[in-house]
Amino acid sequence: MQIGWVALADYRNYSTLSYTPSERLNVITGLNAQGKTNLLEALAVLLTGRSFRTGRLAEIPRWGAPSTTITGEVRRADGSRTLRRTIRKLEDGRWHAAGDACPWTRAVAFGWQDLEIVNGGPGSRRNFVDGCAARLYSSHQTTLVRFRQILARRNRLLQFRLPAALLDSRLAPWDEQLARVGMELVDRRQRAVAALQTELARVYPALSGLHHKVEIRYRASVGETTEPAAFVAALARVRAEEVRRGQTVIGPHRDDLAIEIDGVGARAFGSRGQQRLLALALRLAEVLPIREAVGTAPVLLLDDALSELDPDGRENVLREIEGAEQVFLTTPDPRPLGAGARWVVAGGGIAAA
Ligand SMILES: Nc1ncnc2c1ncn2[C@@H]1O[C@H](COP(=O)(O)OP(=O)(O)O)[C@@H](O)[C@H]1O
Ligand SMILES: [Mg+2]
Structure with missing residues (x-):
């Protein structure tokens, strides 16, 4: 897919802007x-x-402005649409976003804060995999929100210090819901990881120029199972610890990804250069699975x-993104890259270079 134009x-720092990018x-x-x-x-x-x-x-x-609007045309092979979104301040001071949803528009964004996916804590990797899964499966975000609500309710119950028998009976319905919604999350995350794995194994060597074997695996805190009943049984086994800590100690909110280069954990053992390429490769690896799931390629925002x-x-990255559809690549370097339409942003405006 492509953005035809945007206004x-x-x-932010643009009072008005209209921009017609290259395809x-x-x-x-x-x-x-x-x-x-x-x-x-x-x-x-x-x-x-979303930002x-x-x-x-x-x-x-x-x-100082009471609202912002973002309007633009999006295109894919079988047609185009105009989308309009607004963010405005309500009378009570809260901000409200509204606008047209389009089922096939997708963006994959990369920035150097994404290095955290490789060398940060497990939460960064869970956010990464949830982002991928949400782009592939439209109901993932709703499931994630539901899971967090159930988890919060269950954690509150664990903090009440109820007698054991009463606690068991109060927890039972929450355990069942946590397990059912939790396993739905885990299943989609695992499918997203499997889709990424195939592309990552191609993209990382293409960026590094070396024949490294890269692997990404989902590490579930409840083990291999995706059966809700097995999750409920696992919860029963850790009940004493949960009561002591006043929180749910296993589940998708405690899961992680293992990311390895030649069988060695990239977080602890990757060089800085390897970690950088890996962070970028993880994002680029999403392009093909999204194209297959949605029927059109995402826009890349690098x-x-x-x-x-x-x-x-740099050369390898440029070669890799030649195969993508529409790409926006920012750089503070004024020298031409030898490819692409060039634009200069200055003082809240944009012009062809
Ligand atoms: N809501 C806002 N209103 C006006 N200016 C903003 C707003 N948010 C950020 N800015 C300004 O935008 C500029 C940063 O733009 P940015 O896109 O990060 O620059 P860069 O070209 O370095 O990527 C800063 O000068 C910042 O003060
Ligand atoms: Mg910047």
Whole structure:
């Protein structure tokens, strides 16, 4: 799929902007703090309704403005649509987002904070896999929200210090729900990881130029099973510890991913250069599974993706993204990359270079 054009009003540092990008690679240059990342964020909001930068709507409208609008045309092989989204301040001071949902628009965004997927804590990897699963399976986000609600209720019950028999009977319905919704989450995460694995095994060597074997595996805290009954039984086995700690100690909220290069954990043993390429490869590995699941390729939003790489790595990344559909790549480097339409962002505007 492609973005045909986009128009912004009062979006971050842009008072108004209209931009008609190329259908393939767009290289966006400009000095620091000119609005390169803000533009990528606006494209993500147009396509998905969400920012990859913040969960706080209030940050997005231009300072002092009561609302922002993001309008644009999205296209795929069989037609186009105009999408319009707004974020505005309500009378009670809260911010509200509204707009058109389109079932086939997808964005895959990369920034160097994604290094955390490789070398951060398990929560970063769970967020990563949930993001992938949500792009592949449309109900994943709803299931995730439901799971968190059930988990919070169950944790509160564990903190009441009830007598054992009463606690057991109160927990029973929550255990059943936690297990059923939890296993749904685990199942989709595992399928997302399996889809990523095949592409990652191709993309990482393509970026590094070396024949490394890369593996990504889902590590479930309840073990191999995806049967809700087995999850309930596992909960019973850890009941004493749960009561002591006042929280649910096994389940999808405690799971992790193992990411290995040649059989060795990338988090502990990867070199800095390997970790960087791996973070980028993990995002690029999503492109093909999304294309297969949705029927059209996602738009790639790569924020400053070349800056931390050596010259070979940069060339390999450029070669890899040639195979993608529409790509937006920001860089502070004013030198041409030898490919793509070039744009310069300065002082809240954009112009062809
Ligand atoms: N809501 C906002 N309203 C106005 N300006 C903003 C808002 N949010 C961020 N900015 C400004 O946007 C600029 C950063 O833009 P950014 O896209 O991160 O730059 P870069 O080109 O370095 O990627 C900063 O100058 C910041 O002050
Ligand atoms: Mg930036």
